[in-house]
Amino acid sequence: MNDSFGTRLRARLDRFGPLCVGIDPSPALLDAWGLDDSPAGLERFSRTVVDTVSDVAAVVKPQSAFFERWGSRGIAVLERTIADLREAGTLVLLDAKRGDIDSTMAAYAEAYLDRGSPLAVDAVTLSPYLGFGSLVGAITSAVANDAGVFVLGRTSNPEAAPLQRLVAGQVFAGVAAANAGHAPFGPVGVVMGATLPELEHSLDDLNGPILAPGLGAQGASPADVARVFWPVRHAVVPSVSRAVLADPKTLRARVLDYRDECAALLAPGFATRT
Ligand SMILES: O=c1ccn([C@@H]2O[C@H](COP(=O)(O)O)[C@@H](O)[C@H]2O)c(=O)[nH]1
DSSP states (O other), X not given: OOOOHHHHHHHHHHHHOSOEEEEOOOHHHHHHTTOOSSHHHHHHHHHHHHHHHTTTOSEEEEBHHHHHTTHHHHHHHHHHHHHHHHHHTOEEEEEEEXXXXXXXXXXXXXXXXXXXXXXXXXXXXXXXXXXXXXXHHHHHHHHHTTOEEEEEEEOSSGGGHHHHHHHHHXXXXXXXXXXXXXXXXXXXXXXXXXXXXXXXXXXXXXXXXXXXXXXXXXXXXXHHHHHHHGGGGGGEEEEESHHHHSOTTTHHHHHHHXXXXXXXXXXXXXXXXO
């Protein structure tokens, strides 16, 4: 029997520290790296990130949009990047933010969560905008495949607040129900921006991991993450992309700096800098 996603995530967080590193090969970053904005450029960028951070980040998060913009050739690079990450042994969280009616969600689940799919990952981000119930089939599929999902709760972008404040309570209740009885984490995480000024809901009963994007380029610091998520700090996975991806020469050092600073605040028992 395979370990559940929650068990694998806990083990990675304990061994490698709490950081998630994004693979966001935007045109601006490809240019900064001296790479062509092309599938070959995407591949070189992604492979460098995999080789540089897989042994110092708990989770690596490819942003699907930057691969999709190249159509089938970009998806082929995404497939190979996922295979490289799996081979490197890191956890792969695909940021695709999918959400649809149940029959279409079944196809998304097959694409990202079914072990046999070429795009199968450890976890995928999902949008609850069609109702938390629309995600139940994907959560069932995640459990069947020892995978996980991260549902958008309160995202890092400021314009999300007026809409998400109306429904975030429903999302957290759905996540807590789906995770009940699982240990050490259930299969359902939430996305909560590191940029949030404060927690508006108690997350004590969530029993799932919290992905916190927004470090660096969006203005949040490790200290902000510790302040906002203090009651649930053991479950927080801060995520950073542009602030570490600016230059391949400084990538590893920047990841280690973020990781060690986050670990010192969120997981003081973690032995930093290897
Ligand atoms: O609430 C959210 C959810 C996802 N994201 C994604 O994370 C990265 C952030 O990149 P940075 O360069 O670290 O700002 C990007 O892929 C977003 O699509 C998010 O920012 N906020």
